[in-house]
Amino acid sequence: MLIETKRLKVRTFKLEDWQDLQEYVSQKSVMTYERDWDTSDASCQEKVKYFSEGDTMWAVELKDIGKMIGHVYFGQVQPKDFMEWTIGYIFNPKFYGNGYATEAAKAVMQYGFDELGVHRVFAKCNPDNTPSWKLLERLSMEREGCSMKRVCFIKDEKGQPIWWDEYQYAILQEEWPVFSCTVHK
Numbered sequence: 001m002l003i004e005t006k007r008l009k010v011r012t013f014k015l016e017d018w019q020d021l022q023e024y025v026s027q028k029s030v031m032t033y034e035r036d037w038d039t040s041d042a043s044c045q046e047k048v049k050y051f052s053e054g055d056t057m058w059a060v061e062l063k064d065i066g067k068m069i070g071h072v073y074f075g076q077v078q079p080k081d082f083m084e085w086t087i088g089y090i091f092n093p094k095f096y097g098n099g100y101a102t103e104a105a106k107a108v109m110q111y112g113f114d115e116l117g118v119h120r121v122f123a124k125c126n127p128d129n130t131p132s133w134k135l136l137e138r139l140s141m142e143r144e145g146c147s148m149k150r151v152c153f154i155k156d157e158k159g160q161p162i163w164w165d166e167y168q169y170a171i172l173q174e175e176w177p178v179f180s181c182t183v184h185k
Contacts, residue, residue, distance in 0.1 A: 020068035024092035083119035
């Protein structure tokens with residue numbers, strides 16, 4: 001699957017993407033609000049193979065240089081009858097500040113609304129992750145609330161969980177401002 005925008009290819013992962021993935025997920029600053037990942041060569045190769053076989057992880061490639069610069073998660077939640085998807089993203093900081101994450105997320109959401117019949121898209125993020133929630137607002141998503149101490153990705157030195165608050169954002173299909181992209185199946 002491939003979605004093209006003016007500057008990006010948002011596509012199925014390829015096995016050769018593992019080094020580009022490793023380049024950004026191995027950076028502590030990138031993974032501050034994510035679960036710990038094993039970033040060894042073997043693990044990144046395994047992750048990319050797994051991503052390439054599924055339909056929820058989308059590699060984001062810069063058209064002009066052919067480099068994968070991040071990825072978008074877009075997956076349906078249960079029950080399927082609700083036609084609700086969740087979106088997330090992780091990008092290489094070398095490419096921050098150019099609007100690529102926003103452009104890629106818009107393309108994936110447009111595909112969801114047009115091709116999959118998605119009714120609602122939601123996302124969650126840590127309130128301290130200002131760039132993430134600002135991106136969600138650029139996607140015209142509305143903050144629905146804040147859940148207190150909702151998630152735990154890390155533990156302190158004594159092994160006790162460190163709980164984080166979590167914002168939730170969402171948008172309905174009828175609220176979506178149409179975004180121009182091309183889907184190749």
